[in-house]
Amino acid sequence: MGDALDFDLIAIGGGFAGLCAALRGAELGLRTAVLEAGADDGYLCSSRWAGGIFHVSYHDVKLGREELIAAIDRQTDGEVDHELAAAIAEDAGHAVDWLASQGAAFVRGSPIDWHRFTLAPPRAAIAGQDWRGRGPDRTIDRLRHRLEERQGRVFLGTRAKALRLFDRRVVGVEAAHGEEAMTLRAKAVVIADGGFPGNAELFRRHIGPRPDRVLMRHAGTAIGDGLKMAEAAGAALVNLDRFYGHLLSRDAMENEGLWPYPQIDAVATAAVVVNRDGRRILDEGLGGISIANDLAQLDDPLCGTVICDAPIWETAGKAAQIPPNPQLLAGGDTLYSAESLESLAEAARLPAPALVGTVAEYNAAIRDSRLDALSPKRSTRSGAPRPIATAPFFAIPICAGITNTMGGIAIDGHGRVKRPDGTTIPGLYAAGGTTGGLEGGGALGYVGGLIKACVFGLRVAEHAAYDKQRGKA
Numbered sequence: 001m002g003d004a005l006d007f008d009l010i011a012i013g014g015g016f017a018g019l020c021a022a023l024r025g026a027e028l029g030l031r032t033a034v035l036e037a038g039a040d041d042g043y044l045c046s047s048r049w050a051g052g053i054f055h056v057s058y059h060d061v062k063l064g065r066e067e068l069i070a071a072i073d074r075q076t077d078g079e080v081d082h083e084l085a086a087a088i089a090e091d092a093g094h095a096v097d098w099l100a101s102q103g104a105a106f107v108r109g110s111p112i113d114w115h116r117f118t119l120a121p122p123r124a125a126i127a128g129q130d131w132r133g134r135g136p137d138r139t140i141d142r143l144r145h146r147l148e149e150r151q152g153r154v155f156l157g158t159r160a161k162a163l164r165l166f167d168r169r170v171v172g173v174e175a176a177h178g179e180e181a182m183t184l185r186a187k188a189v190v191i192a193d194g195g196f197p198g199n200a201e202l203f204r205r206h207i208g209p210r211p212d213r214v215l216m217r218h219a220g221t222a223i224g225d226g227l228k229m230a231e232a233a234g235a236a237l238v239n240l241d242r243f244y245g246h247l248l249s250r251d252a253m254e255n256e257g258l259w260p261y262p263q264i265d266a267v268a269t270a271a272v273v274v275n276r277d278g279r280r281i282l283d284e285g286l287g288g289i290s291i292a293n294d295l296a297q298l299d300d301p302l303c304g305t306v307i308c309d310a311p312i313w314e315t316a317g318k319a320a321q322i323p324p325n326p327q328l329l330a331g332g333d334t335l336y337s338a339e340s341l342e343s344l345a346e347a348a349r350l351p352a353p354a355l356v357g358t359v360a361e362y363n364a365a366i367r368d369s370r371l372d373a374l375s376p377k378r379s380t381r382s383g384a385p386r387p388i389a390t391a392p393f394f395a396i397p398i399c400a401g402i403t404n405t406m407g408g409i410a411i412d413g414h415g416r417v418k419r420p421d422g423t424t425i426p427g428l429y430a431a432g433g434t435t436g437g438l439e440g441g442g443a444l445g446y447v448g449g450l451i452k453a454c455v456f457g458l459r460v461a462e463h464a465a466y467d468k469q470r471g472k473a
């Protein structure tokens, strides 16, 4: 194929990050290509599965720079790469405008203010999968179509295997199209393969011992190829032990119809999570992402059961857009209820004296404002805890679901891949779920998978075009 496989920019991965990079590059006059491991036109990726809500740390993407930086700082307790936070805060509004200019349709997904930019049509408020033909799925197809209109190439069924290096500079990609090996030259390579939530070995090494007991709440296509390629090229990797995820009914481990929604996060953070011994094991007040991470680190990640009472079930249980109350019952998930904690323990096969003791101690700590004295302590980051005192009582066996890894390849504000000494690797960029530094600090602060993919997808293309113009690439 000769010159046909020589590009200015190659993106590894055809999710939002890779398509934004390749399309923006083509718009700026670069010869661009996407290598996508999926072989079909409707290839799976987490981007297609997204709820489609563009937000910045649960804030409207159109807020001003300073407000968005403050929102990210609050979410992350300031443990964030400030250059990356500034990039998101400066470009979030521009990114949704650019997507709209490429044919993406946005609607207000709900009355919640940060749902103002939701890709249309939004998913239905039902349990289980509902992504085909929804906004993110359509937008991925639309971006690919636009890219091909601009003469960008999309190589489906093509898995990037290794980066080509010359004199410490990345100069291309080795790939496989089925059995056929391919060599592609490029002035800039963008790793946009989504991260490593679907790689069991990397999960075990960095996150927890039992990936088989954690719900894979993603498309299964992000398997760590990019991380390994970047590491081999000398990249720094950050916060690999943290992930973005949610709590789901434990039945979702066996039943496809029960995930990615409803999530149990709001109920768990308003109540207590106990293990098989009826004891609290983590700080529920830190929120659903934190609880999911804590469970995933255990030898037995499926040990958790949420215990709540009627007022919590009627309020927090109904708080989400796709709420567990009544969706859990509609979906046939296990939900135990009883008029006393003793009977609840019996139904849920938990030791009654321990459970009654745990709840009594918890209620007393709330009453006496002594939450710090609990072990583990109970913080109030996600709201004030409420006593578990009014029948009927409920028990929901839960599991942790991993949506995407929060850490990954270290980048600078232009998406250039950094070495451990802070210098950048010429010719190598990364964008989207495969990158680290923005999310996954101490407070497990979440910024937003879609906005991260699109802002950095655009930024890497703009920097690659700038480099080309200066004759550097």
Ligand SMILES: Cc1cc2nc3c(=O)[nH]c(=O)nc-3n(C[C@H](O)[C@H](O)[C@H](O)COP(=O)(O)OP(=O)(O)OC[C@H]3O[C@@H](n4cnc5c(N)ncnc54)[C@H](O)[C@@H]3O)c2cc1C
Binding pocket: 012, 013, 014, 015, 016, 017, 018, 035, 036, 037, 038, 043, 044, 045, 046, 047, 048, 049, 050, 051, 052, 053, 054, 055, 158, 159, 160, 161, 192, 193, 194, 195, 217, 218, 219, 221, 222, 223, 225, 226, 260, 403, 404, 431, 432, 433, 434, 448, 449, 450, 451, 453
């Ligand atoms: C159920 C669900 C709901 C979500 N809802 C939201 C939401 O409402 N708002 C939000 O902000 N975020 C949401 N997210 C997160 C968001 O979808 C992701 O963070 C984002 O789409 C990641 O985009 P990406 O392009 O980096 O990766 P991906 O979409 O994972 O794309 C990576 C692509 O790379 C390909 N690939 C992998 N390895 C290779 C290789 N070696 N060679 C070639 N190709 C390769 C894969 O096949 C895939 O197509 C949600 C995620 C899920 C799963």
